[in-house]
Amino acid sequence: MKRTRTLSVLLLTVLGLTGVTACGSDGASRAGEGGSDSVEFSIASAVLGPKEEVATYAVGKEEGFLNDARLKVSTSNADGSVAALQAVASGSADITAADLGAVMAAREKGVPVKAVGGLVQNWPWRMAVPPGSDIKKAKDLKGSKIGVISLASGSAMYARAYARNAGLDPERDVELLPVGVGAQAAAALKDKKVDALALYTQAYTSIENTGTDFRYLKNPDMFEGIRSITFAVREDTIAKKRDVLTRYLRASYQSMLFSAVNPEAAMRDGYGAFPQILAGKKAADRLSDDTKVFQAWMDTATPTSGKPAEFGDWGAISDREWTKTVAYTKESGQIKKDVKRADAWDGSLLKKANDFDAKDVVAQARKAAK
Structure with a gap:
């Protein structure tokens, strides 16, 4: 407990962090239930427009990818990437999808967080x-x-x-x-x-x-090539919950592939997990416009060419992309010095996270109800 409080004070002092508030989730406790491992996902914004919380969590929950991974995931909301990283570093969340520049800035200031898998790969x-x-x-x-x-x-x-x-x-x-x-x-x-x-x-x-x-x-x-939203965890969580994180990333990337193939079905899943997106309206009245908005986000998060089943290497970040992201982050004033890749990135989970049959996911997406 003392260590957690110390980290929170450090983050609040050096990063100017705001608080984290719980949102409506599936109500899972932090303890495992029914043979499943619990994971707390900090969403780096309010759930208003459909984005990563739909493409990863909602689809994973509604389509069974999280269940297949033996994970019980709950969610909370943070006021931006910096606050989401606070939640991760303090131990109140296990993983977040935050801006890679914010991860680098946190790391430069001594905050023990690391990126473990890419998400948004095209400049938005x-x-x-x-x-x-x-x-x-x-x-x-x-x-x-x-x-x-x-x-x-x-x-x-x-x-x-x-x-x-x-x-x-x-x-x-x-x-x-x-x-x-x-x-x-x-x-x-x-x-x-x-x-x-x-x-x-x-x-x-x-x-x-x-x-x-x-x-x-x-x-x-x-x-071109600057990376944005990226999965990040507390550094010591990589060793402590290696298998859990790998299963979480795998389910998330399966969900991303499902979303790329059938964004309309993914949007329906989003309504199921986050009914607040509807703002009191009927799904039928919002589905078309919301799917367009969601598709715009998916276009930033997936390759610009090729078929979804051929995407592969989910979460990978190349040396060139890392270098360009560091250069931009430094130019924008978020960091003062170059952040070495090894200091803020651990891609060791990605090989097993990509160990799933893409054809099965594509088939499931195509069969999803219209």
Whole structure:
């Protein structure tokens, strides 16, 4: 207990962490039930739009992958990646899906967490303007106001890096204004309070579902290969719960494959596990739009080419991707020095985590009720 409290104080001091709150889950206790091992998954946000909590946990729960893995998983919500890592480091959660840059930043400050498996593998952030905007390329942003989720968010880091790559001074040549996401962000652009938005693809899809159109500026090559959301655990948990973590990752990647093949069925599973996504509406009234939003997230989390059954190597992060992610994380100010791969990454669970028959998962997904 003393060690847990010490870690919590360390995290709160060096990372500025906020609290973690429980959300509606399956109510599993921390002790194993019925021969199953218990796992606490910290979701690094509120469950509003469908993303990793649907693609991994909900599908795993509803389609039986977690049961087959002999796991009883419960969930909690954290206010962002940093807070989710607090939950993991303090021992109140076993695993989270957090931004890899946040893992590197935590590791640089001495927090004993490590990434153990990749999740989002394609850069999710885009710069968007109204279709009739005079802004055609990155340099045209000089003198503009860019809407970001918040000044401390990943979108602000992206916007600064985007401007800097175009030869602009992110402190003098552009102005960042917090506009949130969804209707609030759309209104800020429509009312010309901002000239452009810096959001993630899933957020744009949600807005586009309401009838709003965007024109997207090209992302420079510097963003290609940067890794984002990644499974992370406390370092000593890798040794203590090696088999449990391997089974959890395997079930998660099976669920990801299922979601890639049949995103509509995955979305239905999401409603079952997280009814709050429906916001009081009927599933039939939301399924089409929510599936589009979920598909946008899946597009960032899976290879851009090839058939789902051929994806393979779930969770792998290459040396090149690691190096590019370190460079971006340092440029964005999250870390001061290069973080060595061995210090913040342990891929030793992935070989066994990938030990499943993809054809069986694909067949199950295709048979899922429409």
